[in-house]
Amino acid sequence: MTSETHRPGNTESLLLNLEARRCDAMQRGDFARLREILHPGLTHVHAKGQTDDYDSYFRSGGTHVEYQQIDRSELKVQVLGTSAVMTGRQLLVAVRKDGTGTVRIDSRVLQVWTQEDGGAWRQIAFQTTPLEMSIT
Numbered sequence: 461m462t463s464e465t466h467r468p469g470n471t472e473s474l475l476l477n478l479e480a481r482r483c484d485a486m487q488r489g490d491f492a493r494l495r496e497i498l499h500p501g502l503t504h505v506h507a508k509g510q511t512d513d514y515d516s517y518f519r520s521g522g523t524h525v526e527y528q529q530i531d532r533s534e535l536k537v538q539v540l541g542t543s544a545v546m547t548g549r550q551l552l553v554a555v556r557k558d559g560t561g562t563v564r565i566d567s568r569v570l571q572v573w574t575q576e577d578g579g580a581w582r583q584i585a586f587q588t589t590p591l592e593m594s595i596t
Contacts, residue, residue: 471539471544471581472537475537475544475546476537478581478583479532479535479546479571480532481493482494482497482498482583485497486530487528487529487530489526489527491518491523494518497583498517498582498583499574499582499583500514501513501514501584502514502517502583502584502585502586503585503586504517504585504586504587505586506588507565507567507589507590507593524558525554525555525557526555526557527552527553527554528553528554529551529553530551530552531550531551531552532548532550532569533548533549533550534547534549535547535548536548542574542575543573543575544572544574544575544581545570545572545573546571547569547571549567549568549569550565550566550567550568550569550588551567552564552565560595561595561596562595562596563593563595564592564594564596565588565590565592565593566590566591566593567590567591569587569588569589570586570587570589571586571587572584572585572586
């Protein structure tokens with residue numbers, strides 16, 4: 461992450477890059493990197509409505525699945541001072557580690573990012589609303 465202060469256009473690019481890094485870290489199971497990207501005050505609302513905070517996210521969130529695909533599209537970023545709202549589509553495909561199937565979720569996502577005192581941006585809120593969901 462960077463600690464530089466960015467103009468709005470540069471901040472949008474930075475946040476899009478951080479989102480790409482978040483998706484990559486999820487696919488690689490890089491929880492150390494995710495801990496850097498996600499804010500300790502995180503609220504994460506999953507497709508079925510269950511909610512995790514920062515600690516419970518790392519106990520349950522991505523630890524029970526192996527992410528095969530995470531595609532983001534239609535991303536829009538609105539920077540509001542030291543906060544930013546990101547919206548867009550997400551196609552997620554994950555294999556459950558307990559062998560109970562492959563989950564495919566096509567959804568709309570709302571994320572909130574916040575800039576810390578040192579200048580680093582971290583995701584503090586995430587909500588996914590499925591448009592289509594299947595388990596095979």
